[in-house]
Amino acid sequence: MRRIKLKDNPMKFPLARPDITDKEIQYVTEVLRTPYLSLGPKHREFEAAFARYLGRLYAVAVSSGTAGLHLAIRALSIKEEDEVITTPFSFVASSNAILFERAKPIFVDIDPRTLNVDSQEIVKFIESFCVFDGKVLKNKKTKATVKAILPVHVFGHPCEMDRIMDIAEIYNLTIIEDACEAIGAEYKTASAKYQMLKGRKVGTFGNLAVFAFYPNKQITTGEGGMVVTDDEELAELIKSLRNQGRGNNSLLLEHIRLGYNYRMDELSAALGLAQLERIEEMLKKRERVAHTYNSLLHEIDEVELPYVASNVKMSWFVYVIRVKDKINRDILMRFLLENGVECRPYFTPIHLQPFYKEMFGFKEGHFPIAESASKRTLALPFYNNLKKEDITFIVEKLKEGLLKSKV
Numbered sequence: 001m002r003r004i005k006l007k008d009n010p011m012k013f014p015l016a017r018p019d020i021t022d023k024e025i026q027y028v029t030e031v032l033r034t035p036y037l038s039l040g041p042k043h044r045e046f047e048a049a050f051a052r053y054l055g056r057l058y059a060v061a062v063s064s065g066t067a068g069l070h071l072a073i074r075a076l077s078i079k080e081e082d083e084v085i086t087t088p089f090s091f092v093a094s095s096n097a098i099l100f101e102r103a104k105p106i107f108v109d110i111d112p113r114t115l116n117v118d119s120q121e122i123v124k125f126i127e128s129f130c131v132f133d134g135k136v137l138k139n140k141k142t143k144a145t146v147k148a149i150l151p152v153h154v155f156g157h158p159c160e161m162d163r164i165m166d167i168a169e170i171y172n173l174t175i176i177e178d179a180c181e182a183i184g185a186e187y188k189t190a191s192a193k194y195q196m197l198k199g200r201k202v203g204t205f206g207n208l209a210v211f212a213f214y215p216n217k218q219i220t221t222g223e224g225g226m227v228v229t230d231d232e233e234l235a236e237l238i239k240s241l242r243n244q245g246r247g248n249n250s251l252l253l254e255h256i257r258l259g260y261n262y263r264m265d266e267l268s269a270a271l272g273l274a275q276l277e278r279i280e281e282m283l284k285k286r287e288r289v290a291h292t293y294n295s296l297l298h299e300i301d302e303v304e305l306p307y308v309a310s311n312v313k314m315s316w317f318v319y320v321i322r323v324k325d326k327i328n329r330d331i332l333m334r335f336l337l338e339n340g341v342e343c344r345p346y347f348t349p350i351h352l353q354p355f356y357k358e359m360f361g362f363k364e365g366h367f368p369i370a371e372s373a374s375k376r377t378l379a380l381p382f383y384n385n386l387k388k389e390d391i392t393f394i395v396e397k398l399k400e401g402l403l404k405s406k407v
């Protein structure tokens with residue numbers, strides 16, 4: 001993208017902005033008065049609070065969402081010669097984590113409404129290209145073992161988890177949920193079989209699920225992430241892997257496996273605790289901002305509003321509109337940027353990222369639904385305290401921009 005020279009006030013309305021109150025400042029300051037800046041009580045408190053909030057048995061705090069995804073892949077022994085089914089329409093980290101262990105992402109196309117991985121496409125891939133011997137799913141062409149499905153709850157909209165869980169059960173696959181954009185989102189399943197999952201939060205469906213707390217997410221720790229599971233063995237393994245591969249006896253400096261430093265420090269954990277205590281308030285504020293945008297935009301012909309399926313509770317991560325075909329999105333984007341309204345195309349599909357194209361030979365046309373969505377999406381400024389008059393201003397600029405970007 002071309003660098004934009006800004007008029008006077010650079011980015012009057014940024015894309016995202018954290019919501020920090022005295023509570024956060026107090027919690028972080030308290031840590032600074034203790035000798036424990038890492039490996040202290042706060043990250044354990046944050047983990048316990050997080051597990052309780054979600055309704056899962058174990059939560060392991062890590063240094064980023066990406067680190068969490070990497071540990072999830074590693075802990076499941078997904079490695080070279082293994083494949084993981086995932087979506088091309090995501091932030092690059094969800095697929096990179098697979099590459100870190102030299103395994104291969106298998107992309108399948110997305111649902112044009114939700115922008116999440118299309119479960120029908122997963123089935124199509126399996127039925128067309130794989131054999132299942134009752135235990136192991138093999139890709140006939142590459143001879144690789146397909147080990148897992150990694151669905152991403154894109155923009156905070158839950159994936160069709162009942163269908164995905166059915167597929168995983170039939171073909172003995174593990175599920176790693178990338179819930180980095182979806183804390184607090186709920187999936188109300190349609191199928192009778194999963195009625196017990198009704199209203200359960202995302203991050204409670206997969207064998208493992210990963211959250212992220214980068215400053216643009218719904219809650220932040222600065223940098224940070226969380227891996228959750230109900231499997232004690234996996235939780236212990238991930239705790240060891242995040243801390244240099246240490247054994248259980250913390251008195252001995254004994255490293256029983258290759259590990260990493262993916263720990264979350266105490267300052268970040270304290271910040272996370274304060275944010276988590278405010279989560280209901282924050283998610284409500286975000287919903288209010290989204291609804292205000294909806295009410296101001298719904299009459300504009302050239303704009304498609306974010307889709308929310310009737311069986312989900314969305315957790316608003318970003319506010320992403322789609323412009324209709326007769327609009328040149330990039331001209332619109334430049335106009336908004338020049339007027340201090342930060343905006344971004346979310347996302348460039350992963351398979352079209354330069355290094356993926358080079359590594360795997362992906363080309364335009366391979367995943368047409370993801371590609372066509374990505375050409376039309378535009379994320380607008382979106383944060384808890386965005387006021388109605390600010391949204392009105394942004395929408396006015398958007399209308400002006402639309403007039404200038406008709407093709």
Ligand SMILES: *Cc1c(COP(=O)(O)O)cnc(C)c1O
Pocket residue numbers: 064065066067090091093094152178180181212213214223224225
């Ligand atoms: C933010 C995000 C991540 C990674 O989180 P970091 O904390 O920035 O490493 C992974 N996947 C998705 C879909 C994300 O949006």
